Amino acid sequence: MMKEYGLKATRTQLAMAFLFSLSATAALAADVEVKDAWIRGTVTGQQATGAFLEITSKSDAALVGAASPAAAVSEIHEMKMDGGIMKMRAVTRLELPAGKPVQLAPGGYHVMLMKLKQPLKKGESIPLTLQVEGPDKTVQTIEVQAEVRDLTASGSSASEHSKH
16 A cells, blocks of 8 residues: 555656646746747748747746757847948857847848748748747747748838738
């Protein structure tokens, strides 16, 4: 009888630990809001495109990675002027200051999707997984669906939304 009780207690403890880890994940995910996620459409043969969105965290956090089944490689990139030349480079983290929306937009920070597996057509919905590091240094994932917009899309203006 004692062994059975011990086994049940262990299962209960494991179940509680699992539920706690899920609630911690849900808590971080609830603390991060992603708006207006979209991806620029591509043409046949094009191997890369950008994903854009607005992300806000209730507490200090950092975007530390991204992934999508549409691309073999996904990286966080920064575009900025350097000596009169626009340069793009991968960054390992993008700080998300508490309560301040961070824009990932054309001409700035964005998620670069490379080695695309197929062309991305306007109107499709593509899964995008964001990896966010919380204040306690744990990394959680946030799943979003990104709408594929026209190849010439440049932002999320009201006029662009009316084109859909």
